[in-house]
Amino acid sequence: MRANNVEEHIFINFLDGVALCYNDPTIAPYHSITHAADVCQGLHVLLHEGGLAQLLQVSKLEHLGAYVAALVHDVDHPGLGNGFLVNTKDELALLYNDQSVLENHSVAQAFILLKDVHLNIFGHLPPKDYKKVREIIIKMVLATD
Numbered sequence: 001m002r003a004n005n006v007e008e009h010i011f012i013n014f015l016d017g018v019a020l021c022y023n024d025p026t027i028a029p030y031h032s033i034t035h036a037a038d039v040c041q042g043l044h045v046l047l048h049e050g051g052l053a054q055l056l057q058v059s060k061l062e063h064l065g066a067y068v069a070a071l072v073h074d075v076d077h078p079g080l081g082n083g084f085l086v087n088t089k090d091e092l093a094l095l096y097n098d099q100s101v102l103e104n105h106s107v108a109q110a111f112i113l114l115k116d117v118h119l120n121i122f123g124h125l126p127p128k129d130y131k132k133v134r135e136i137i138i139k140m141v142l143a144t145d
Helices: 007-020 031-051 052-056 060-074 082-087 091-095 101-113 127-142
Strands: none
Touching: 007 031, 007 060, 007 101, 031 052, 031 060, 060 101, 060 127, 082 091, 082 101, 091 101, 101 127
């Protein structure tokens, strides 16, 4: 079965991979896969029940990017804030130059995950569309800072 040219097993593998990238709820109780699913569902309601998708004339590629951004926006969140990570000179803060540390980390982890051919829901996209969806995801996740 295929949906939007993504093999069903690749889509399921991707969802499983994202779920595994979220920390144990005892480490980050709020920033969990349950929270990611809630944000994704909330986005869906705003776009479709609220009419935002029609009002903004959201394309299929923008839909895809938005849903993926919602799913991955807190991937590997340690349950600490950016300010704490910067002030304690945490390795993540150093890696991302104190700029939107957790958001940069989450989106980077998501794209590392997508490098696996068994999880790459964007593998069917032409390079131009991949670049566009990547840009959408990066901008949306960074906007959560």
